[in-house]
Amino acid sequence: MNKTLFIFPGQGSQKVGMGKDFYDNSSLAKEMVEKASERIHVDFTKLLFEENDQLEQTEYTQPAILLVSLIAHRLFTETCKTLPVSVLGHSLGEFSALSATGAMDYLDAVELVHQRGLLMKKACEGINAGMMALLGLDDARVEEITCKERELGKKVWAANYNGDGQIVIAGNKDDLSSLEPLFKEAGAKKAVLLPMSVASHCPLLSSAQANLEGYLEKWLKDDFAMPVISNVTAKAYQSKEEAKRLLSEQLISPVKYKQSILHVESSTDMFIEFGGSVLKGLNKRISQKPTHSIVDMKSLEEVLALF
Template structure:
């Protein structure tokens, strides 16, 4: 049996129609979507399957992605005995991993990330928060530039290490926009503001930490069937006390996705991504190990056939 790591996508992987094939062809998926709708008080069928503005709002984006990821995971585990050697996710995806490893009921996880999104939105109200994608600069250059600019009063931080030459920064939107030419003069091929109204994984979210820890303490169990690789440290944890601290720190710390993949690369034969294919694309830039994505019933069957 091959050594497998389960991975879960974060914000940016959402799109209208995600999970529809699961809903149409699986009684389990239909039940999970309908039960989750009852839990949080809004209709996931409308959110996921019909054109709407809510899917791009973080308090709705987060539970939508998590729910589809956990449906893909449940359908896979219903037909496979493959046990991962570890799990990891990109930002929000770490909460999907937490549920998939048994540390949180999926309905509790849906409500938790809905509330996490609200906390993030509230933390960023009135501060003109935003994020910017950078292509073509190495980590050290981005860190040096953002550090220098913070010393001059600008609010800008490295937020996501997605791969070599692919970093997202977060902070005040005007400050980010003012640095576009600085990054390009330093060798960036692109410096593009993202359509986001929150500044994830930077100190602007500090007010969300304490209430998030309260929710984690309320809903999380100390029952991990496999370790999770932390976004904050790129190292494994497998206990509630560690999870509470690390997932709180994740709000204000950069996502070390590239480092997390490299941490497990030598011990893994393949990665399986549940509910999206964005991480499959990122992994092509990081590792030679294959990544297989489960996004519908056809891809589910294809991945099951590998074992």
Template sequence: MSKKIAMIFPGQGSQSIGMGKSFYENSALAREMFEKTGERIGVDFAKLLFEENDQLDKTEYTQPAILLVSMIAYKLFQESRPSDAVMFLGHSLGEFSALCASGAINYVDAVELVHKRGKLMSQACESINAGMMAILGLDDAVVEELCAKANSEGKQVWPANYNQAGQLVVAGIKEDLQSMESVFKEAGAKRALLLNMSIASHCPLLSSAMEPLGEAMEAMVNDSFSAPIVSNVTTEKYATKSEALKLLKVQLIQPVKYKQSIEAVAGEIDMMIEFGNGAVLKGLNKRNAPDVETLGISDMESLSKVCEALS
């Protein structure tokens, strides 16, 4: 009996210099994808990904780079061992990779779309001192309560990424986040770490990006879903263009419920395969769904190992 596989895709923070190089050096398809996407948005992806630079961590470049490497991994896997997914799922930006893998958007269009998304997010935060903070060792409910109390006092701090039990990232105005560091620690947090970011993802500070992102998606997304996508916003599945447009716009200002999504679908699947650099989601899934194996494809060696494991 064939395994029920969820194909999953990482988001921002998974990037690193050198990612995708194994694919680029060993696959004509990978080189073609580098070239086509680079031409579309005017970026030399080989230079961006393989040479030391300060561009890769800028969100308008981070997002297309991560999506490109994820889609190369996915397409090479499908070329090596064609496999159907019962669902697709991504973490934040990774939901756009999931949309692409499902067939609802062409990979070149998807790279252009997330390049625009990154620009819109940066623009929304350019006139404010925005940031994000990782909270370790506190229950979600405690973080939520502390953020709600801060909101009532006029501070702009919100839960942004539910990654795993005891790991929640909050977003908002940097000064407000810094003022909350001692509050989180007094409540029992092991760490309250301000991240090296100049945007505040998945909170109301990005509301100005919603409509222009929706307009760009309208022209690029279609209704050809090979399998449903699990929404970061609702943890429920969708498989239509209209739902994708609505949910991916709202995703900008609503928290990523990654932990809850994995918990919601774990009973429906036998395995997850992560496509893209590193093994960020595989690490999270050890706690989110310890009984479901997660394999990862980030280079040619891991591609071979996953194909062998499935044969």
């Protein structure tokens, strides 16, 4: 029997057309899209399947990715009853993972991450927030540079540990831009500002924490079918109280994705990614274990054939 670990992508995995094959070929997927549209008064068929500006706005990006991930997960589990060893997600994906454990209804999760996006957007209004991807520097060097620059008054923090030599930093956009020569001098192959207007996983989002905790209290259940690996600690949790604390901290703490995969690698034979393939790409740099992505009906059937 395969020991599996379920993984769920975060922001950056969105693209127009995602989930359309599920919607066109599954009455369950169609129903989930329609109910999500009613829940937050957003036409997900337009958001997901037609060219639009909203899909890149965090309050819409987040529910769109989560919904497609949970459709893929539901279609898989309708046929395959295997339970994963644990689940984990990248940033937003941790909320998809929580819902996959049974700790949150998928419609509550759709509304929760929509509100999370609005809270993040509000926290970053008027502070010129942004994020920058760095390639070719090790974690310690990035931490050393950002720490030194914070002592000089700049607002820059490590935000996502995606793999060896692949890290994202967050903060004030002008401060990030000003560090580009320093990173290049230190040996970075690339230092690229990302097209984002929020600064995720850093203290600039602290004003959003209390409200997010309120939503978590409202919609989370103390009913976890399996453990969730925390982005904050790279360790497992399995209760509502832990989830509330850790997901609030996740707003202002870096995503330890690389560390999480290394922590769970020995306990699994394979990873299954639901609704995207970005994590499959990251995992190739981190783990020797295979990752299979479910993004449409064909890939769903291919993964089901493994069981």
